[in-house]
Amino acid sequence: MHGNSAVHVRDVVKSYGDKKILDSLCMTVERGSIYGLLGASGCGKTTLLSCIVGRKSFHSGEIWVLGGKPGEKNSGVPGPRVGYMPQDIALVGEFTVRDAVFFFGRVLSMKDNLIKERFEHLSKLLELPPHDRFLKDCSGGQQRRVSFAAAMVHKPELLILDEPTVGVDPVLRERIWNFLVETVAKENTAVIITTHYIEEAKEANKIGLMRGGKLLAEESPSRLLTLFQTDTLEEAFLILSRKQEEGRLNNVIETIAREQNGDIALQSASSTTSVVTFDVAYGSKDELTSDKKRQKIKKASKTSINGDRMRALMDKNWKQFYRNVTGIMFLITFPIIQILCFLYGVGGDVKGLKLGIVNQENLNTACQNFPFNGTAEPYGFSDCHFRNISCRFLTYLDHPMITKVYFDTLDEATEAITHGEILGALYMSSNFSESFEERIKQGKDADSWITDFGEIKVYMDMSNRQTGATLKYKLYNLFFDFQEELFNECRWAKGLGNLPVREEFVYGHEDESYTIYMTPGSLITMVYFMGSMMTSQIMITDRREGVWDRSIVAGVTSLEITLSHFILQACIMVVQSFEVLVVVFAIFQQEYLGSMALIAFITYLEGICGMAYGFWVSVICEDHSQANIVVTGGFLPMMLLCGLIWPTEAMAYPLRIFAKCLPFTLAIESLRNVVKKGWSFWDLQVLHGIGVGFFWTLFLGVVSIWMIKLKR
Numbered sequence: 067m068h069g070n071s072a073v074h075v076r077d078v079v080k081s082y083g084d085k086k087i088l089d090s091l092c093m094t095v096e097r098g099s100i101y102g103l104l105g106a107s108g109c110g111k112t113t114l115l116s117c118i119v120g121r122k123s124f125h126s127g128e129i130w131v132l133g134g135k136p137g138e139k140n141s142g143v144p145g146p147r148v149g150y151m152p153q154d155i156a157l158v159g160e161f162t163v164r165d166a167v168f169f170f171g172r173v174l175s176m177k178d179n180l181i182k183e184r185f186e187h188l189s190k191l192l193e194l195p196p197h198d199r200f201l202k203d204c205s206g207g208q209q210r211r212v213s214f215a216a217a218m219v220h221k222p223e224l225l226i227l228d229e230p231t232v233g234v235d236p237v238l239r240e241r242i243w244n245f246l247v248e249t250v251a252k253e254n255t256a257v258i259i260t261t262h263y264i265e266e267a268k269e270a271n272k273i274g275l276m277r278g279g280k281l282l283a284e285e286s287p288s289r290l291l292t293l294f295q296t297d298t299l300e301e302a303f304l305i306l307s308r309k310q311e312e313g314r315l316n317n318v319i320e321t322i323a324r325e326q327n328g329d330i331a332l333q334s335a336s337s338t339t340s341v342v343t344f345d346v347a348y349g350s351k352d353e354l355t356s357d358k359k360r361q362k363i364k365k366a367s368k369t370s371i372n373g374d375r376m377r378a379l380m381d382k383n384w385k386q387f388y389r390n391v392t393g394i395m396f397l398i399t400f401p402i403i404q405i406l407c408f409l410y411g412v413g414g415d416v417k418g419l420k421l422g423i424v425n426q427e428n429l430n431t432a433c434q435n436f437p438f439n440g441t442a443e444p445y446g447f448s449d450c451h452f453r454n455i456s457c458r459f460l461t462y463l464d465h466p467m468i469t470k471v472y473f474d475t476l477d478e479a480t481e482a483i484t485h486g487e488i489l490g491a492l493y494m495s496s497n498f499s500e501s502f503e504e505r506i507k508q509g510k511d512a513d514s515w516i517t518d519f520g521e522i523k524v525y526m527d528m529s530n531r532q533t534g535a536t537l538k539y540k541l542y543n544l545f546f547d548f549q550e551e552l553f554n555e556c557r558w559a560k561g562l563g564n565l566p567v568r569e570e571f572v573y574g575h576e577d578e579s580y581t582i583y584m585t586p587g588s589l590i591t592m593v594y595f596m597g598s599m600m601t602s603q604i605m606i607t608d609r610r611e612g613v614w615d616r617s618i619v620a621g622v623t624s625l626e627i628t629l630s631h632f633i634l635q636a637c638i639m640v641v642q643s644f645e646v647l648v649v650v651f652a653i654f655q656q657e658y659l660g661s662m663a664l665i666a667f668i669t670y671l672e673g674i675c676g677m678a679y680g681f682w683v684s685v686i687c688e689d690h691s692q693a694n695i696v697v698t699g700g701f702l703p704m705m706l707l708c709g710l711i712w713p714t715e716a717m718a719y720p721l722r723i724f725a726k727c728l729p730f731t732l733a734i735e736s737l738r739n740v741v742k743k744g745w746s747f748w749d750l751q752v753l754h755g756i757g758v759g760f761f762w763t764l765f766l767g768v769v770s771i772w773m774i775k776l777k778r
Contacts, residue, residue, distance in 0.1 A: 070096050070097055071096060071097070072223070073093070073095040073101075073129075073131055073256065073258065074095075075092055075094070075114070075118070076129075077090050078090070078126070078127030078128070078129060079091075079124060079126045080114075080117060080124040087110045088110050088117070090280070091110075091114065091279065091280060093281060095224075096256065096271075097255075098250055098254040098255070098256065100246055100247065100270040101256070101258045101270060101271070101273070102272070102273040102274070103258060103276060104264050104273055104274065104276065104299070105275065105276035107262075109276045110278075110279045112153050117136075118136065118143070119136060119148065119150050119226060120143045131224065132148070132223060142223060142224060144618055146174040147223045148223070148224045148225075149224070149225045150217055151214055151216070151217035151226065151227045151228060152615065153260075155201075155210065155611075156615070156616040157201050157212065157213055158201065158385070159200070159201050159202035160202065160385050160386045160389040161201050161382075161385065162197060162198050163189075163194055163196065163204070165385060167184075167188070168181050168185070169216075169381070169382055170216040170217075171185075172374055173378045173617060173621065173622055174220045174621065175374045175375075181219060184220075184221075185197075188215040189215070192211045194208070194212060195208045206233050207233040210232060211238075222255065224257075225246075225256070225257045226257075227259045229260050229262060230242065231243075231261060231266065232261075239263075243269045246259070250271075264298075267299060271286060272284065272285065273287055273290070273299070275290075277307055280310070282307065282310055283302075283306055371623070375621065379626060379630035380630050380633065382630075383631060386604075387638075397641075398645070400596065401593075401596060401645045401646050402645055402646070404596075405645075405646045405649045405650060408581075408584070409649070409650070412580075412581060412588070413580035414579065415467060415536075416467055416533055416536050416537075418469050419467055419468055419489050419533060419537050420471050421470055421471065421489060421490050421491070422473050422483070422491035424474070424479050424492070424493045425460065427456040427497065428457055438458065440453060441454050441457075442552050442555040449507070450503070452499040452503040452552075455499045459522070459545070463492075465544065467536070467540055471487075471488055476493050479491035479525070483525060483527050489527050489533060489534065490524060490534075490537060492522060492524050494522055494523075495519040498520065501516050501520035502520040503520075504520065522545070546565075550564065573742055573743050574742060581656075583738075584710070586734055586738040587708065587734040587738070589646060589650065590672045590733050591708070593639070593669055593673035594672045594673065594729065595676060595701055596673065596676065597635070597672075597674065598676040598680035598683065598697050598701065601631065601635055601677045601678075601681050601683075602680035602684045603690060603693065604631060604684075605680075605684030605685070606688075614627060624771055625771055631681075632767075636677070639670060640670065643666065644666075646669070647666055658740075658741045659740075659743060660739075661746070665740055668740065668752075668755065669737070671733070671756065671763075672729070674759075675729050675730070675733075675759045675763045675766075678764075678765075679729065679766055680697065681767065681770040682770045683697055683700075685773045685774055704729065704730065707721070707724070707725040708728060709725070709731055714726065729759065730759070732755040733758065735751065735754075736751060736753075736754065736755025736756060737755070739751055740752060
């Protein structure tokens with residue numbers, strides 16, 4: 067499009083469900099003019115401006131901006147030819163007043179000395195707060211003036227201002243209008259301004275009165291006042307609104323115009339007639355590109371990376387980060403707190419499990435300070451006599467895991483189990499030592515009563531399988547220790563007291579802490595979760611505050627926004643990964659057999675993978691609460707299926723295949739193989755975990771950027 071029109075809107079329809087926000091709306095803004103768009107809240111003004119700057123799509127009609135369609139190669143949107151001040155402040159709270167103006171200047175590739183010159187001029191004109199004051203410490207009116215300065219810093223051809231004077235002092239409001247009038251006259255700038263203050267729009271060259279998604283009229287303020295014989299624009303707006311309700315809007319406009327013996331210059335901007343009349347009067351019909359030509363227009367590139375914009379975005383992200391002290395403290399301390407909770411709270415030996423003792427061979431008090439010697443006396447060739455070995459066995463139960471609770475009868479002990487007072491009960495009969503001796507002598511020929519009385523009977527509460535099984539296997543081990551020493555005193559081969567199984571360990575050892583097994587999985591899941599939480603929150607904050615949309619209107623691409631956030635968060639992830647590795651392997655001295663560089667690489671890769679997941683969440687979610695639900699809702703099933711809590715080999719085969727395709731299941735196995743087995747990077751099972759991490763990072767990153775482009 068060329069000629070005198072800066073913006074041309076023809077028959078635009080925008081709907082949300084069954085509700086039409088813009089209803090066959092037509093509007094034209096000439097260069098070198100101020101266009102006042104007036105209407106109550108909810109009439110569609112902000113939606114119309116969002117369509118003009120290309121941030122929202124519309125269902126039908128056409129919009130031309132500075133010679134092209136928004137988002138296409140020949141259009142001024144997005145880019146430096148347009149200045150855009152949205153209704154929201156759309157600035158970073160951690161910015162100073164100076165930072166805000168310089169950010170948009172740098173995004174628009176202005177030199178710093180020119181930005182400084184414009185900033186000083188706008189500071190005096192708009193009475194901006196001190197240049198070093200943070201925006202979050204400014205009042206709403208002050209923030210709005212800074213937002214106005216950011217839109218004006220580069221002297222755009224088209225200036226779009228959505229309610230710039232709300233909350234502004236009346237004297238300053240008058241000064242702003244005078245500045246706009248002067249700028250339009252000198253620079254031939256086109257200005258679209260929306261306002262709640264209808265009367266202040268008298269300074270505009272043309273006003274559009276908007277209601278219910280339609281323009282009721284589009285004409286100069288003086289012409290409207292003359293035609294409706296009113297002293298205020300508000301009265302004219304009221305008359306038009308009433309006629310719209312009665313369905314006689316077009317007739318009343320034409321009738322009033324005839325009664326005033328004037329040409330029908332005032333037309334219903336929502337009718338087809340008005341568009342045809344405008345086209346003939348201004349010759350814009352010839353300016354519209356034909357359908358054939360329109361098909362050849364190429365979309366503007368959205369994937370280019372500009373150095374000036376990237377530097378501005380990186381500076382913005384860095385200032386957002388380091389000026390948020392609470393956020394820094396959280397990001398630094400949270401990984402350490404997490405890993406300390408794991409190391410101190412998970413995998414250690416249980417302690418103080420209450421075990422009931424019923425010793426019928428000796429009263430409980432009789433075992434106190436009993437003589438340890440003489441409980442096993444060898445005689446003859448291979449015989450041995452036992453005495454009070456029940457008390458001897460009880461000494462082996464003096465272990466941190468076990469707290470002995472004595473009972474007189476087995477019934478009392480089982481009753482205590484049913485009430486949750488103890489975890490289990492150990493029972494030895496009245497002739498335990500004698501029966502145990504006979505059982506060993508007679509072996510398989512021993513009578514059943516000898517076998518029965520020569521047993522140590524244990525009654526367990528296995529409702530908590532983990533603690534119950536832990537206590538059970540500890541009792542087994544303690545009994546084997548007891549029996550081995552007993553056989554040694556009887557001059558029997560010690561090996562006869564053990565199971566006839568000889569164990570050899572290729573990796574690890576029998577007494578290895580469960581914490582060591584859990585460490586690789588805990589490291590991977592922790593950094594993945596931290597990465598996803600960081601990126602999901604930051605991206606949504608940018609979008610909800612309006613900084614995202616405003617930056618894109620200024621020419622920033624979705625790729626640049628995503629990449630700038632990704633670079634900063636990747637640097638933060640280096641620190642967080644380093645922290646947890648130092649705590650685990652340097653401070654707590656966890657053993658590892660493989661390369662520390664490879665351990666760090668796998669850990670960091672999963673942090674990056676978590677960040678990619680967070681980016682995807684930030685694209686599909688509208689607010690922080692929804693993002694938290696999606697992040698935790700996706701993370702918890704993955705954690706249950708990744709083999710950290712229970713081996714994947716215990717799952718059904720289809721579920722096992724699914725689990726191994728998740729982002730960090732194979733990564734945990736890879737890291738465990740490096741830490742516990744010393745495997746190298748080129749081992750196939752290690753490469754599997756690294757490959758899956760790379761795949762999910764790339765896949766989620768590409769999908770996120772693609773969805774950002776589609777989300778308008």
